[in-house]
Amino acid sequence: MDVTTDASAPWLIAGLGNPGPEYAMNRHNVGFMVADLLAQRMGGRFKRAGKAQAQVVEGRIGAPGPASRRVILVKPMSYMNVSGGPVTALRDFYKVPTEQIIAVHDELDIDYGTLRLKLGGGDNGHNGLKSMTKAMGADYHRVRFGIGRPPGRMQVADFVLKDFSSAERKELDYFVDRASDAVEALVTEGLERAQSTYNS
Secondary structure: OOOOOOOOOOEEEEEOOOOOHHHOOEHHHHHHHHHHHHHHHHOOOOEEOOOOOEEEEEEEEOOOOOOOEEEEEEEEOOOHHHOHHHHHHHHHHHOOOHHHEEEEEEEOOOOOOOEEEEEOOOOOOOHHHHHHHHHHOOOOEEEEEEOOOOOOOOOHHHHHOOEOOHHHHHHHHHHHHHHHHHHHHHHHHOHHHHHHHHOO
16 A cells, blocks of 8 residues: 655665675675665765764655655664664654655565565564664565575575675666665555566
8 A cells, every 4th residue: 555655755765785885795795785775876976974873875766856856865884783773863854754755675475676665564583684673663665676585594684794606696686776766666656566567
């Protein structure tokens, strides 16, 4: 279902990940990858967000004119497990309704590269979502980027903190591009239309 949005308020898009070059290509950091591409599309550069433990870019998504929407792109710099604090601080600062927040994150229970868009729901063991939900409730949007399950007996924590495999990296740019398209569609067209296009 689509929710009524406040056209005067911006959207806050939080790409979830861990700060630092050692994490940059981890599966757990796909939210950062999508946020980086969206910033590039908007022609913006991430800057430190005042007292909030985050980097932000302000800009617009959508065709120029009344259809374009103001957005705040966020990369929490607090580590994944405590993402909720920085996101909530920025929500309050920019006066963003919770239903105009989007978390972009890795999802174990979906095949690699598959997308699922939804509003609300559980955290499915994802510590970034757990932290956000604890801080602000569950009524925010999610763009879930499938990374698949770990092979064999590999622990989940080890799997998400490993880099994408060389085989996965061949398609990674395409999937990150598609996830960025999905975020833009969610903001400009609403959840149902974006789901019909991108929930494969």
